[in-house]
Amino acid sequence: MRRLICVNEQDLTLALSLLRSTRIFGDEQMSGENARLTKENYGSVSRVYIMCEQDNLLNREVQLSMIQRNPPNDVKIIAGADHMPMFSKPQDFCSHLQEIANTYY
Numbered sequence: 850m851r852r853l854i855c856v857n858e859q860d861l862t863l864a865l866s867l868l869r870s871t872r873i874f875g876d877e878q879m880s881g882e883n884a885r886l887t888k889e890n891y892g893s894v895s896r897v898y899i900m901c902e903q904d905n906l907l908n909r910e911v912q913l914s915m916i917q918r919n920p921p922n923d924v925k926i927i928a929g930a931d932h933m934p935m936f937s938k939p940q941d942f943c944s945h946l947q948e949i950a951n952t953y954y
Contacts, residue, residue: 898924899924900926923949
């Protein structure tokens, strides 16, 4: 369900003036040869994927595909969490982050 937010013309003008374009995939410097995933550049970093069961943006199949293509050290699952677990399940999310910090750092 979408909410309609009513703003006045001044607020809309201000918001539009503050918009900045951004690259979705980062700097051009990180393309091609510089972006190779090697043990030195990336593989030495411990990674944990936090899977959100009720994510409507990245459904279960997409998340599993991401995990399979780039296997993390561990996978944590937050039952009932949507795409933003810090809002939908903040206590569970915080517990997982603390556990990850204690385990890997």
